[in-house]
Amino acid sequence: MILVLVEHDDGVLTQLSAESVALASGLGSPLHAVALGPGSDGLRALPAAVQAVHAGLGSLDAYAPRAWAHALADVVAAESPTAVVAPGSERGNEVMAYLAALTDLPLAANCLAATPPEAGGAAWSLVRSRWAGSLLEDAELATGGPALLTVALGAAPGAAPAGSGSPQVVVVGTVPDDADLRVVVADHVQPAGDGVSLADAKVIVSGGRGVGGEDGFAVVEQLAGLLGAAVGCSRVVTSEGWRPHRDQVGQTGTRVSPELYIACGISGAIQHMVGCKGARRILAINTDPDAPIMSKADYSVVGDLHAVLPAIVAEIHRTRAERAAAV
Amino acid sequence: MRVLVCIKRVPAVGGRIVLDGADIDTRFLGFTMSPHEECALEEAVRLVTAHGGESVVVSLGPPESEEQLRYALSLGVERAVLVETDGGELGPRATARELAAVVGAEEESGGTFDLLLFGNEAPDSGDFQVGIRVAEALGRPCVSGVKQLSIEGGTAVAMRDRGRGMEVYRVRLPAVVAVKEGLNLPRYPSLPGRLKAKSKPLARRAVVGGGDGLRKVGLRVPDGDARGTQSLGTGPDAATRVVEVLEELGVLAP
Numbered sequence: 139m140i141l142v143l144v145e146h147d148d149g150v151l152t153q154l155s156a157e158s159v160a161l162a163s164g165l166g167s168p169l170h171a172v173a174l175g176p177g178s179d180g181l182r183a184l185p186a187a188v189q190a191v192h193a194g195l196g197s198l199d200a201y202a203p204r205a206w207a208h209a210l211a212d213v214v215a216a217e218s219p220t221a222v223v224a225p226g227s228e229r230g231n232e233v234m235a236y237l238a239a240l241t242d243l244p245l246a247a248n249c250l251a252a253t254p255p256e257a258g259g260a261a262w263s264l265v266r267s268r269w270a271g272s273l274l275e276d277a278e279l280a281t282g283g284p285a286l287l288t289v290a291l292g293a294a295p296g297a298a299p300a301g302s303g304s305p306q307v308v309v310v311g312t313v314p315d316d317a318d319l320r321v322v323v324a325d326h327v328q329p330a331g332d333g334v335s336l337a338d339a340k341v342i343v344s345g346g347r348g349v350g351g352e353d354g355f356a357v358v359e360q361l362a363g364l365l366g367a368a369v370g371c372s373r374v375v376t377s378e379g380w381r382p383h384r385d386q387v388g389q390t391g392t393r394v395s396p397e398l399y400i401a402c403g404i405s406g407a408i409q410h411m412v413g414c415k416g417a418r419r420i421l422a423i424n425t426d427p428d429a430p431i432m433s434k435a436d437y438s439v440v441g442d443l444h445a446v447l448p449a450i451v452a453e454i455h456r457t458r459a460e461r462a463a464a465v
Numbered sequence: 466m467r468v469l470v471c472i473k474r475v476p477a478v479g480g481r482i483v484l485d486g487a488d489i490d491t492r493f494l495g496f497t498m499s500p501h502e503e504c505a506l507e508e509a510v511r512l513v514t515a516h517g518g519e520s521v522v523v524s525l526g527p528p529e530s531e532e533q534l535r536y537a538l539s540l541g542v543e544r545a546v547l548v549e550t551d552g553g554e555l556g557p558r559a560t561a562r563e564l565a566a567v568v569g570a571e572e573e574s575g576g577t578f579d580l581l582l583f584g585n586e587a588p589d590s591g592d593f594q595v596g597i598r599v600a601e602a603l604g605r606p607c608v609s610g611v612k613q614l615s616i617e618g619g620t621a622v623a624m625r626d627r628g629r630g631m632e633v634y635r636v637r638l639p640a641v642v643a644v645k646e647g648l649n650l651p652r653y654p655s656l657p658g659r660l661k662a663k664s665k666p667l668a669r670r671a672v673v674g675g676g677d678g679l680r681k682v683g684l685r686v687p688d689g690d691a692r693g694t695q696s697l698g699t700g701p702d703a704a705t706r707v708v709e710v711l712e713e714l715g716v717l718a719p
Contacts, residue, residue: 201632203609226593228609228610228625228626231586231593231594232593232597232609232610234594235593235594235597235598235609236597236601238558238594238598239561239594239597239598239600239601239602240601242558243558243678244556244557244558244677244678244679245557245558245592245594245679246679247557247586247591247592247593247594248591248593261680266591267591268589268590268591268684269478269482269588269589269591270588270591271687272478272482272687273482273484273489273684273685273686273687274684274685274686274687275681275682275683275684275685276681276682276683276684276685277679277680277681277682278679278680278682279678279679279680280678280680281678282678288593317604320606320636320637321606321607321608321634321636322634323632323633323634324633324634324635325632325633326627326630326631326632326633327624327630327631327632327633328629328630329629329630329631335629337629340716341716365711365716365717373500373646376646376647376650377650377651379650383646383647383650384647386646386647389588390499390500390501390588390645390646390647391646391647397714397715397716398711398714398716405479405480406480407478407479407480408478408479408480408481408482409478409588418714419714420692421697421707421710422694429480430479430480430481431480432694433691433694434691434692434694435692435694436692436693436694436695437694437695437696437697437707437710438694438695438696438697439696439697439698439699439700439703439707440696440698440699440700441699441700441701441703442700445700445701446700446701446703446704446707448701449700449701449702449703449704450704450707450708452704453704453705453707453708454708454711454717457708457712457717
C-alpha cells in the first residue's frame with residue numbers, strides 16, 4: 139500500500155498534491171490519501187487512483203506541523219505502507235521532516251521520480267531536484283520502513299487536481315499531545331496590500347547589478363508603471379539594500395510566472411533563473427552579449443539599460459499617442 | 466542569551482553548472498554558504514548584541530569549511546566548531562545526528578542554547594529537514610521558514626509567509642528556528658572583524674559516524690530549457706522592435 143499526504147484549498151487539491159498523487163500511484167497499490175485539518179473529510183472528486191482518504195485533525199483549526207506528523211504516523215502504523223509521499227511544499231516538507239524524525243527514517247525531499255526496489259533488492263531508485271531544479275540527482279534510498287518521499291513541482295506536470303473518484307473516508311482518531319502543540323499557528327497577519335504582487339503579476343520588470351544603485355531603479359519603475367507591471371530584482375540588489383527582499387526573484391526569493399519577464403542588467407546566475415524560468419517569455423537587456431541570461435532568454439537587447447529603457451518608454455508613449463490620435 | 470548557528474560550505478555556482486563526472490566541477494569556483502544561513506548569522510550577532518551572551522557557529526563538512534567559519538567569526542560570532550568529514554556528503558539524517566551530538570557536547574560545558582538557528586534548506590541538497598531532526602533529537606520546538614523573528618522574554622515570536630500574508634508562531638525558549646533570506650539584511654565583515662576572526666577559537670571534532678539511508682549516486686544536468694534566443698537589436702535603437710514584441714505578447718495595452 140502507498141500513502142499520499144494531500145493539501146487542498148477549499149476541497150480542491152493543490153497542483154503539487156495532484157502531482158504527488160500521480161507519482162504515488164505509480165509506486166504500488168492500493169493508494170490511500172491522507173488529508174489533515176479542518177475540511178479534510180470533505181474532499182470530493184479526487185483523482186480516480188485514490189481508493190480511500192484518511193481524514194484527521196478536523197477540529198484542529200490552527201496548523202501544527204508535529205500534530206500533522208503524529209496523525210500521519212498513526213496512519214502509517216495502522217496501514218504499514220511501503221511508501222509515504224507528500225507534496226514538497228513548505229508544509230509538506232515540514233510534516234514529512236517531523237515524521238522522519240519521529241520514526242528515525244531517512245527522507246528524500248523534492249523527488250521527481252521514484253522506483254520501488256526490484257524483487258530481492260533493498261533500495262529505491264530516485265531522481266531528486268537539486269539546486270532548486272538546476273540539477274538532477276540520481277539517488278538510492280535504503281530504509282528499514284516505508285520510503286518517505288516529498289515531490290517537487292514538475293514530477294507529473296499534466297496531473298489534474300480533480301477527478302471522478304469519490305473514495306471512502308476513514309476517520310483518523312489522533313489526539314495531539316502537548317509536544318505536538320508547542321508549535322502552532324497563533325495568528326495570521328495580512329499584507330499591507332500596495333502595488334502589484336510579484337506572484338500575480340502579468341509583467342515583471344526586474345533589475346540587477348547593472349541598475350547601479352537604488353536611484354537607478356527610477357527607469358525600471360517608470361517602465362513598470364507604464365505596463366502595469368511589478369518591479370523585481372536579483373539577489374545582489376537586495377544584498378546591497380537597493381530594494382527590499384520581497385522584490386527578489388530567485389531561489390531564495392520569489393518564484394514567478396508572468397507572461398513577460400524583462401530582465402535588466404541581470405547576468406542570469408542559476409539561482410536567479412530558477413526564480414523566473416516559469417515566465418512564458420523572457421526579455422534580457424544587458425551590456426554583455428556573453429552574459430548567461432542572453433542565451434537563456436527568448437529575446438535579447440545588447441545595451442545599457444539606462445539608455446534602452448528610456449527609449450522603450452518613449453516608444454510606448456509614441457505608439458499610444460499615435461493610436462489615441464487614430465481613434 | 467546563547468545562540469548557535471549551523472552553516473554549510475557549498476560551491477558558489479554562477480551562470481552555469483559544470484559537472485565533472487557525477488559531481489560539480491569546483492576547480493574554478495569559490496565557496497560560500499546559503500543566503501538563508503547568512504541571515505541566521507546576522508540574527509545571532511544582533512541578538513547577542515541586544516541581549517548579551519554568546520554566539521557559536523558550527524559546520525559539518527570538509528576541513529576547508531574553516532573558510533566559512535572564519536567568515537562567520539569576522540561578522541562577530543565568538544567561536545566556531547568544525548565537525549570534519551573526509552569531503553564525502555552526509556545525508557540529512559546523518560547530518561542531523563552529528564549536529565545534535567555537537568550541540569549536546571557544547572551544552573554540557575557551556576549550558577543550554579536559547580536558540581539554535583539553521584538555514585531553512587541547503588541550497589545544494591535542499592533536504593528541508595535537518596533543523597527539525599535536531600530539534601526532535603533534543604526535545605525542542607522548531608519553527609521553519611521564518612522571515613521575521615523577535616524575542617519577547619522567554620518566547621520566540623516567529624513569522625513565515627503563507628499565501629499573501631504571514632503566519633505567526635510563538636514558541637518557548639529553548640527553541641530551534643530555521644530561517645529564510647529576508648529575515649534581515651546581513652552586514653559585510655569589517656576589516657577589524659576580519660583581523661579578529663583569525664585568532665578567534667575554532668575547535669575541530671571528528672564525526673560520530675553512522676549511516677543515513679539516502680545516498681547520492683550522481684548528478685546530471687536536466688534537458689536544456691533553451692528558448693532559442695532572438696536578438697531585438699542593440700542600444701536604444703532596439704526600442705521599436707521591443708515595443709512590437711510587447712504588442713505581439715498582448716502586454717502593451719494600458
